[in-house]
Amino acid sequence: MVVKGTTDPNRKLLIxxxxxxxxxxxxxxxxxxxxxxxxxxxxxxxxxxGKLNRFADNKKTLLIPGKLLGDGVISKPITVAxxxxxxxxxxxxxxxxxxxxxxxxxxxxxxxxQNVQIIV
Numbered sequence: 466m467v468v469k470g471t472t473d474p475n476r477k478l479l480i481x482x483x484x485x486x487x488x489x490x491x492x493x494x495x496x497x498x499x500x501x502x503x504x505x506x507x508x509x510x511x512x513x514x515g516k517l518n519r520f521a522d523n524k525k526t527l528l529i530p531g532k533l534l535g536d537g538v539i540s541k542p543i544t545v546a547x548x549x550x551x552x553x554x555x556x557x558x559x560x561x562x563x564x565x566x567x568x569x570x571x572x573x574x575x576x577x578x579q580n581v582q583i584i585v
Contacts, residue, residue: 476502479568486572494528494578498568501530501583502548509548510585513537514557517545520584526571528583539563546571546581 471477480499487495501509512529515537520527526544533545535553542562555565566574575581 471503482569483572486576490577492576492578494581494583495572497583498528498530501585512547512584514539514554517543517584520582522582525580525582526566526575528568528571528581530583530585 471480480502483495483499483502487493487499509531510529511532511534513534513536517527517533518537518539518541521539521541521543523542526546529545529547531547532549532551533547533554534551535555535557539557539561542564543558544564544566545558546566546568548568550565558565571581
């Protein structure tokens with residue numbers, strides 16, 4: 466028997482919560498994030514810190530629906546939320562004066578999804 470979708474119970478709860486929030490506050494960004502998280506692991510994005518420097522904006526929070534790796538240089542203080550951070554990526558963001566958040570914290574901080582940009 467082939468199992469479809471994620472088998473991680475925490476991820477399933479997060480996906481369900483994101484969909485409920487998207488419907489409740491009418492924020493399509495959370496629906497899109499839930500769809501990205503429901504994809505197979507091999508289809509989830511892996512983003513390097515150097516790519517974030519191009520999209521860095523003090524007003525927006527960058528959201529990665531996958532893993533953030535520490536390759537590259539970051540020179541601006543940014544707020545980043547991701548499913549998973551590598552140790553080097555977390556250090557580089559915090560050394561630049563930025564902030565690393567998990568998705569639930571971001572959801573509580575920005576329930577309507579304003580000033581949030583998904584990076585794939």
